[in-house]
Amino acid sequence: MSQSRVPLVDLAAQYATIREEAEAAIAEVHRSSGYILGRAVEEFEQAFAAYCGVKECVGVGSGSDALHLVLRAYDIGPGDEVIVPAMTFVATAFAVNLAGATPVLVDVRAEDALLDPSRIEAAITSQTRAIIPVHLYGRPANMQAINDIAAQHGLVVIEDAAQAHGATYHGRRCGSLGHAAAFSFYPSKNLGAFGDGGAVVTNDSTAAARLRTLRNCGSKRKYFHDEVSSNSRLDTIHAAVLSVKLKYLDRWNEQRRQHAEVYDRFFRERIDVGMVEETAGCVSSQHLYVLRSIACRDRQQVIDQLKRSGVDAGIHYPFAIHQLDAYRHLNLPDEALPQASRWAAECFSLPMYPELTAQQLQQVLAAFDS
Numbered sequence: 001m002s003q004s005r006v007p008l009v010d011l012a013a014q015y016a017t018i019r020e021e022a023e024a025a026i027a028e029v030h031r032s033s034g035y036i037l038g039r040a041v042e043e044f045e046q047a048f049a050a051y052c053g054v055k056e057c058v059g060v061g062s063g064s065d066a067l068h069l070v071l072r073a074y075d076i077g078p079g080d081e082v083i084v085p086a087m088t089f090v091a092t093a094f095a096v097n098l099a100g101a102t103p104v105l106v107d108v109r110a111e112d113a114l115l116d117p118s119r120i121e122a123a124i125t126s127q128t129r130a131i132i133p134v135h136l137y138g139r140p141a142n143m144q145a146i147n148d149i150a151a152q153h154g155l156v157v158i159e160d161a162a163q164a165h166g167a168t169y170h171g172r173r174c175g176s177l178g179h180a181a182a183f184s185f186y187p188s189k190n191l192g193a194f195g196d197g198g199a200v201v202t203n204d205s206t207a208a209a210r211l212r213t214l215r216n217c218g219s220k221r222k223y224f225h226d227e228v229s230s231n232s233r234l235d236t237i238h239a240a241v242l243s244v245k246l247k248y249l250d251r252w253n254e255q256r257r258q259h260a261e262v263y264d265r266f267f268r269e270r271i272d273v274g275m276v277e278e279t280a281g282c283v284s285s286q287h288l289y290v291l292r293s294i295a296c297r298d299r300q301q302v303i304d305q306l307k308r309s310g311v312d313a314g315i316h317y318p319f320a321i322h323q324l325d326a327y328r329h330l331n332l333p334d335e336a337l338p339q340a341s342r343w344a345a346e347c348f349s350l351p352m353y354p355e356l357t358a359q360q361l362q363q364v365l366a367a368f369d370s
Contacts, residue, residue: 003363006363008312008350009188043239051166051173060198061234062197063162065232066200067132070207072214073207074130074179076101080100080128081102082101082132084106084132085115086105086107087343094326106120112277113290115146128153135174138163141159179202181200184198190249193238193239193241198234257283263350309366322334
């Protein structure tokens with residue numbers, strides 16, 4: 001009998017737990033026919049703002065749009081520079097370019113791949129307007145240090161919280177730690193829609209009002225367009241599903257943490273892989289469980305070994321930003337961003353989702369000695 005596979009993510013398993021509620025929520029949208037900015041969007045925005053501990057939430061079409069549009073809401077554009085970590089998903093940097101500004105890459109910390117505050121000030125110039133710390137893998141960035149630097153230089157802080165739904169930093173949820181925060185509701189996120197979706201959360205009512213205009217073709221009322229912008233509205237059906245899922249987010253995150261503890265106990269005793277270090281006072285959302293191939297073990301060999309044992313593994317992310325063709329023009333060698341380059345070369349991700357069973361977890365661990 002062949003061994004069953006352990007997928008990297010299993011969205012069908014999650015759907016099975018909420019199917020009736022999700023289908024009822026979708027059916028209500030059909031009954032109301034409010035498909036664009038319907039009531040379910042406002043209801044979700046209010047609920048998610050309260051969950052994050054902020055006053056405002058503006059739903060948009062994707063996490064990428066959330067980053068791009070929030071930069072515009074703060075009038076960041078041509079001639080401006082924005083500091084971003086060199087190890088992140090490319091959307092963080094693309095958002096800066098799409099706003100017309102210039103991303104300035106700063107290296108990350110060796111222990112956790114998060115933006116290194118000690119390297120930020122050297123990157124600040126007279127053109128710097130903002131910092132985008134990324135809560136990578138669901139682990140909160142060092143927001144106290146970043147906010148202190150930003151305050152000294154009059155910079156806007158925009159959290160990239162695309163992987164940090166429910167994560168906390170010294171008791172406060174990610175999303176409430178800067179001037180504003182961008183979330184993604186991509187289906188595989190801890191809080192995922194049934195397609196693309198995103199949101200900006202903030203205590204800044206002026207920025208929120210601008211975002212509502214920007215997401216709606218620059219319009220506050222129909223056929224009156226105040227500025228050039230795009231159509232980026234959170235779909236009503238997605239919002240309805242997100243409201244259902246939001247009720248379970250804390251439970252799901254706790255299940256992720258329990259799985260991470262099982263992994264942690266196993267990998268602490270090994271010398272052939274490196275673990276992401278925990279930060280005191282922070283509670284990760286455990287969006288991804290990431291290891292590093294060390295002690296002369298080739299990453300691809302590890303991944304191939306896992307796959308032979310029926311375990312899917314992934315790489316988040318195989319390239320640092322400066323290594324991508326889109327940013328070759330920066331002419332930044334790996335030596336200029338050594339930690340980001342090393343993370344990109346060594347990191348790999350194990351299966352992580354709330355519905356992982358004890359049997360699946362043991363299959364993952366056994367695969368390392370197969």
